[in-house]
Amino acid sequence: MLSVMDDLQSEDFTLYRSYVRKRCSEYALVLRAVGIPCEVLLLEGKFALLVHARDADRAQKQLELYLRENRTRSPAFDPHLGVNDGLKCASLYGVTILLIDLLQRYQAFSLDWWDAGMSHAGLIQRGEWWRTLTSLSLHADSLHLIGNLVFGTLFGFLAGQRLGWGLAWFGMLLAGALGNWLNALIQDPSHMSIGASTVVFATLGILVSCTWKQGKPRVSRWMPVGSGIALLAFLGMSGERTDIFAHVAGFGSGCLLGALIWFLENRLEFLVRHQLVLGLAAVTLFAVAWFLALLAHG
Secondary structure, eight states: OOOOBOOTTOSEEEEEEESOHHHHHHHHHHHHHTTOOEEEEEETTEEEEEEEGGGHHHHHHHHHHHHHHTTTSOTTOOSOOOHHHHHHHHHHHHHHHHHHHHHHHTTGGGOOHHHHHSEEHHHHHTTOTTHHHHGGGOOSSHHHHHHHHHHHHHHHHHHHHHHOHHHHHHHHHHHHHHHHHHHHHHSOTTOEEOOTHHHHHHHHHHHHHHHHHHOOSHHHHHHHHHHHHHHHHHHHSOSTTOOHHHHHHHHHHHHHHHHHHHHHHTTOTHHHHOHHHHHHHHHHHHHHHHHHHHHHHO
């Protein structure tokens, strides 16, 4: 909501305040394009868009018109946070998967990582929630590992670019764990599974949901959904040992989480600004899950 804040002691009006400089700069470009002088300053911990008192009413009307014409796009959500964010998210995913694979292969610290971390439906149902996370980093063989590394780093890179590395990494783990939990609820208690494919399809779901929310024309909004479902069918529905429902649950969880992220991005600016906090939270959650797994069954 735009508002004109009147300061009788000054010739300038604060037309808009935000923690995100890019939003103020965007609005400043709109005003300058129609010949209204303005500037963006940091005031009391927030960025402020200032205009002269005589231009305040006209500036507010121009911004309200601009927002009405672009209502399908959220000014709080930056869809292109940059290559660096994508590389950070993809690297975190790749390093995590490779590290756990090495620890498991060589039975580091004389612990049975496989038995402690695999997704076991019955044990998850009885409260061992950490298996929904730990199983994401275990793989049956090199081919299984390489496939999940390739697609996971690709989707992780795209998610990092779109959401920021910390939010993307946190969302990937959360949606992947949710997919495994749903899979454990529907399966027979003896059902066991491993692999990062659930988080891969969860990340695809996040991308599909966020991209769908950005589309303006009706056809453009449905294209990413169709593409995601097609890719899910092509990559996740074949193979003798494929856990189909885990893939579907991961994809669905990602779609739901992507929609939630979009909802929050429209309302809570701190999600954009606290990438480091979210990234560290994800790493901590994953480390705690493995600690509990090894403590209970190591």
